[in-house]
Amino acid sequence: MNNEEPRPEDESAPQAKQPSFAEMIGSNSSIAQNADGGIDLLTTVGGVRGILETVLPGFLFIMVFAFTSNLTWALIASIGLGMIFMIIRLVKRSTLIQAGSGLLGILICAFAARNSGNAKDYYVPGFYVSAAYMVGLIISVVVRWPLIGLLFGFIRNEGTEWRKRPERLRRYQVATWILIAVFALRLAVQIPMYFSDQVVSLGLARALMGVPLYAAALWFAWLVSRPAVAAGSEPNQPGPAA
Numbered sequence: 001m002n003n004e005e006p007r008p009e010d011e012s013a014p015q016a017k018q019p020s021f022a023e024m025i026g027s028n029s030s031i032a033q034n035a036d037g038g039i040d041l042l043t044t045v046g047g048v049r050g051i052l053e054t055v056l057p058g059f060l061f062i063m064v065f066a067f068t069s070n071l072t073w074a075l076i077a078s079i080g081l082g083m084i085f086m087i088i089r090l091v092k093r094s095t096l097i098q099a100g101s102g103l104l105g106i107l108i109c110a111f112a113a114r115n116s117g118n119a120k121d122y123y124v125p126g127f128y129v130s131a132a133y134m135v136g137l138i139i140s141v142v143v144r145w146p147l148i149g150l151l152f153g154f155i156r157n158e159g160t161e162w163r164k165r166p167e168r169l170r171r172y173q174v175a176t177w178i179l180i181a182v183f184a185l186r187l188a189v190q191i192p193m194y195f196s197d198q199v200v201s202l203g204l205a206r207a208l209m210g211v212p213l214y215a216a217a218l219w220f221a222w223l224v225s226r227p228a229v230a231a232g233s234e235p236n237q238p239g240p241a242a
Contacts (some may be wrong), residue, residue: 051143053085053102054211059111069121075110078122092200108172116121120199123206127187127194137176144169146176150220156227168227175221182217185209 057078065074082103105125113122140147144163149172162168186209194200223228 028119049085051211052080054106055207057082057085057102058210060120062200065119065203066200071113071117074119075114075122078106079103079110119195120197121203123190123194123202126206127191130183130186134180134187137180141173141176141180144173147171148176148179148225149171152222152225158227165212171225172173175225177222178217178224182209182213185213208235 018032060081061078062072064072068074086100086103092121109122110124112124113119115121137147139151146169149162149169152172152175153160154159160167162172189209190202190205193205
């Protein structure tokens with residue numbers, strides 16, 4: 001029999017690194033980063049497929065309605081395209097979250113338009129969504145818990161410690177105001193179009209002020225809230241957690 005006691009594990013052997021809470025939050029966040037630590041806009045908004053799933057159904061709705069003046073055909077085209085996107089994801093066994101939420105949004109908009117019989121009401125749910133986001137973001141700034149700070153802070157491995165540093169808090173408040181401005185601009189431009197019955201213009205404005213404007217604002221918010229680089233450190237190296 002071998003009575004030799006088992007030797008303790010070599011403490012010098014490399015141990016598997018456990019991801020921090022911030023890293024886990026960042027990996028599951030909708031905000032994607034590139035190799036340089038910057039924000040990857042295309043991946044963040046769902047890639048090319050995600051952009052198409054978000055923009056095309058509404059764009060097809062307004063195009064069909066513009067050429068046919070038939071609300072039913074416009075709704076069928078929009079819902080049908082949303083279902084096609086869902087089927088494609090099912091066939092490829094990819095995540096259904098974005099396509100599913102997009103299809104649900106289309107159905108809600110279609111119900112609003114069908115219920116009133118007016119094509120412009122297809123865009124009414126979007127007004128409520130933009131207003132809700134805007135109010136939520138404003139409240140977060142007022143109570144000094146800016147939502148962009150909560151999101152970016154975990155991605156940058158700052159946690160919520162940035163709240164103890166006035167400069168970091170101010171930067172995240174400014175970044176949050178940038179997103180607030182996007183939702184406010186959407187309402188300021190689109191609601192007058194709705195009440196003046198500019199259905200086609202409203203549809204085009206919704207497409208242009210959707211993903212493209214949101215992505216641009218998110219990128220700008222990321223730059224504005226970027227931590228200052230300490231003297232002598234490399235710009236692309238993450239600094240110590242605040």
